Amino acid sequence: MSNKKDFGFETKMLHAGHIPDAVTGARAVPIYQTTSYVFDSPDKAAQLFELKQYGNIYTRINNPTTAVFEERMAALENGTGALATASGMAAQFTTLMTLLRPGDEVVASSHLYGGTYTQLEHTMKQLHVKVHFVDPTDIKNWQAAINNKTKALYGETIGNPKGSILDIEKVGALAASHSIPLIIDSTFASPYLCRPLDHGANIVVHSATKFIGGHGNSIGGVIVADGKFDFTNYPSIADPTASYHNLKFFETFGEYGFLMKARTVTLRDTGACISPFNAFLLIQGLETLSLRMDRHVKNALAVATFLKEHPQVAWVNYAGLPDNPFHDLAKKYVPKGPGAVFSFGLKKGSGDVREKGKKFIESLDLFSHLANIGDARSLVIHPASTTHQQLSNAELEKAGVGPELIRLSVGLETIEDLLWDLDKALQQSNL
Amino acid sequence: MGLRQSLTTEQSLDTNLTAEDKALFKHAKNIQQILKGVKTVAMVGLSNKPERPSNFVASYLLSEGYNVIPVNPRADEILGQKSYPDLKSIPVPIDVVDIFRAPAACDAIVDEVIEVGAKAVWLQLGVINRNAANAALDAGLTVVMDACMKIEHGRYNGSLHLVGMNTGIISARRAKVGLG
Ligand SMILES: Cc1ncc(COP(=O)(O)O)c(C=O)c1O
Numbered sequence: 014m015s016n017k018k019d020f021g022f023e024t025k026m027l028h029a030g031h032i033p034d035a036v037t038g039a040r041a042v043p044i045y046q047t048t049s050y051v052f053d054s055p056d057k058a059a060q061l062f063e064l065k066q067y068g069n070i071y072t073r074i075n076n077p078t079t080a081v082f083e084e085r086m087a088a089l090e091n092g093t094g095a096l097a098t099a100s101g102m103a104a105q106f107t108t109l110m111t112l113l114r115p116g117d118e119v120v121a122s123s124h125l126y127g128g129t130y131t132q133l134e135h136t137m138k139q140l141h142v143k144v145h146f147v148d149p150t151d152i153k154n155w156q157a158a159i160n161n162k163t164k165a166l167y168g169e170t171i172g173n174p175k176g177s178i179l180d181i182e183k184v185g186a187l188a189a190s191h192s193i194p195l196i197i198d199s200t201f202a203s204p205y206l207c208r209p210l211d212h213g214a215n216i217v218v219h220s221a222t223k224f225i226g227g228h229g230n231s232i233g234g235v236i237v238a239d240g241k242f243d244f245t246n247y248p249s250i251a252d253p254t255a256s257y258h259n260l261k262f263f264e265t266f267g268e269y270g271f272l273m274k275a276r277t278v279t280l281r282d283t284g285a286c287i288s289p290f291n292a293f294l295l296i297q298g299l300e301t302l303s304l305r306m307d308r309h310v311k312n313a314l315a316v317a318t319f320l321k322e323h324p325q326v327a328w329v330n331y332a333g334l335p336d337n338p339f340h341d342l343a344k345k346y347v348p349k350g351p352g353a354v355f356s357f358g359l360k361k362g363s364g365d366v367r368e369k370g371k372k373f374i375e376s377l378d379l380f381s382h383l384a385n386i387g388d389a390r391s392l393v394i395h396p397a398s399t400t401h402q403q404l405s406n407a408e409l410e411k412a413g414v415g416p417e418l419i420r421l422s423v424g425l426e427t428i429e430d431l432l433w434d435l436d437k438a439l440q441q442s443n444l
Numbered sequence: 445m446g447l448r449q450s451l452t453t454e455q456s457l458d459t460n461l462t463a464e465d466k467a468l469f470k471h472a473k474n475i476q477q478i479l480k481g482v483k484t485v486a487m488v489g490l491s492n493k494p495e496r497p498s499n500f501v502a503s504y505l506l507s508e509g510y511n512v513i514p515v516n517p518r519a520d521e522i523l524g525q526k527s528y529p530d531l532k533s534i535p536v537p538i539d540v541v542d543i544f545r546a547p548a549a550c551d552a553i554v555d556e557v558i559e560v561g562a563k564a565v566w567l568q569l570g571v572i573n574r575n576a577a578n579a580a581l582d583a584g585l586t587v588v589m590d591a592c593m594k595i596e597h598g599r600y601n602g603s604l605h606l607v608g609m610n611t612g613i614i615s616a617r618r619a620k621v622g623l624g
Contacts, residue, residue, distance in 0.1 A: 020614050024614065025614070028614045028615075028616065029610075029614060030605065032602075032613070032615050032617070032618075032619045033616065033617065033618045033619060034618070034619065035618065035619035035620055038618050056507070057507065060503065060504070060507055063494075064500070065500050065503045065504050065507070066504060066507060066603065067598050067603040067604055067606055067607045068603055068606055069606055075606055075607055075608070077606065079608075080605055080606050080607070080608055083608030084605055084608060084609065084610055084611065087608065087609065087610035088610050088612075092610060093609065093610055094607070094608050094609035094610050095608045095610075096608055097608070253495070257495075258494060258495050259495045260495050261495070261497075264497055265495075265496075265497040265500055267569045267570065267592065267595075269595070269607075269609060272607075272608065272609070273607065276607060276608070
């Protein structure tokens with residue numbers, strides 16, 4: 014019997030959550046493309062439905078392929094467990110639906126993915142949850158927005174759209190002092206670059222669609238919990254749950270209480286489960302995560318450095334550059350590099366800079382023009398002519414995405430080819 | 445009741461015990477030894493209310509093939525098993541005593557455990573009494589503290605994994621058919 018130490022990240026990336034199949038010996042993770050599972054007996058079935066046994070019931074609640082993805086993510090984030098969902102948006106929503114009740118409030122960073130902002134501001138409002146958005150760079154702003162209705166703090170490791178780095182330890186300490194959980198969206202970092210739970214976050218959510226899958230082929234999300242947050246005085250997890258004969262999730266499942274409720278109540282009732290096939294593809298992504306992320310950040314730094322020196326470029330917002338205001342926080346929280354997604358500004362010439370942006374996009378041959386990040390291929394988007402095209406230049410400036418802003422997600426291609434493509438497009442768009 | 449023989453983990457994500465405490469009272473070897481080696485579990489403080497954690501654990505252990513003996517002076521029978529007012533009244537040998545009581549009650553209970561000659565004592569998740577645990581150790585018992593028998597059993601038979609939890613188990617060896 015080995016007294017095994019903690020295994021390294023790469024070992025977990027390849028092994029955690031999967032033991033070679035007992036019946037077939039299959040080494041790769043089998044795809045259990047099934048909706049449901051035959052019960053051993055009526056008594057065992059009853060035990061499963063009452064949560065007195067852990068086991069397979071129905072793929073909306075759990076699935077053996079998805080379980081490998083979940084345990085692997087939990088292991089990589091140093092969490093107690095995980096729950097996979099249909100998308101990153103579903104991971105966030107499932108987390109909030111599990112924690113919050115009507116009348117509760119959330120304090121969130123204003124440096125968020127646009128879709129998340131919309132979910133928090135509008136969809137949460139429909140559920141009578143008010144979200145206060147704060148400039149995350151000063152802890153006093155967080156402190157000032159907390160009141161006795163606040164039930165969660167929310168931020169991103171690497172925030173949209175400015176690439177700001179959140180001081181997770183400070184926000185985590187504040188959350189702990191108010192006995193409320195800190196939720197971190199760590200999509201841009203992936204567990205290889207940053208593990209927020211190690212810095213005092215309590216729940217991590219990911220859009221696995223991005224670097225975790227890594228190949229731009231599957232939408233998915235995941236929630237990982239630290240298992241350390243004390244939910245004793247947190248009603249949604251501690252109080253009796255009517256749909257399970259008044260089961261008290263925290264008392265019964267302890268460190269697994271939040272995740273068990275998220276799975277067997279929220280996911281069961283809202284239905285945003287992941288397909289086993291997508292879970293399989295995300296597992297394939299995870300098996301090379303460290304290798305890809307090393308290359309992503311290496312290429313990203315090279316691209317950022319190149320752009321910074323380019324005469325057609327006004328500014329570059331990448332925390333990996335030494336003169337970036339978030340460089341010190343980046344060294345602390347993402348020491349291997351602050352991801353591969355960042356924005357830069359085209360130099361405003363005599364013409365319309367929005368047109369210049371369009372021309373730049375049209376002149377690229379290697380960067381794919383689309384609305385995603387975290388693909389192995391390099392991606393580009395010009396918000397002023399796509400996602401934010403209905404806004405005036407003044408409104409764009411106010412939203413922090415000026416008409417000159419270009420966002421890149423730097424991929425794994427040969428670096429000289431990426432620089433060649435960018436240089437060419439910068440020259441051609443110099444109207 | 446079979447457990448994966450070759451697999452062990454020292455990992456526990458629980459925060460209530462110090463590393464030193466965990467080495468003594470949450471040792472994977474002791475946990476596995478109890479889960480694999482025992483047949484009869486006396487459960488002190490077992491509730492007859494189906495929504496209580498102790499009832500969950502008892503019902504789980506029964507369905508996994510253990511003999512569960514309730515110890516609860518306010519019940520005659522729980523989950524179809526005759527209930528006894530205390531450990532001394534149980535007429536058969538007890539392998540392990542699983543305690544679901546307030547930490548302060550554990551000193552007296554552990555004295556009784558030692559008296560009836562059980563081989564092991566298990567203080568449930570959240571039940572932390574170092575004095576009582578040390579007394580049991582000194583008397584030569586195998587001791588586990590601040591852990592759940594259902595969760596630990598699920599960790600080693602693979603079912604905890606099925607609900608996405610981090611079992612800490614890493615192995616490239618083929619799993620055994622069934623539960624191994
Ligand atoms: C930071 C961040 N969070 C969440 C999401 C939403 O994820 P999904 O598209 O998988 O629902 C995205 C997707 O763009 C994102 O970039």
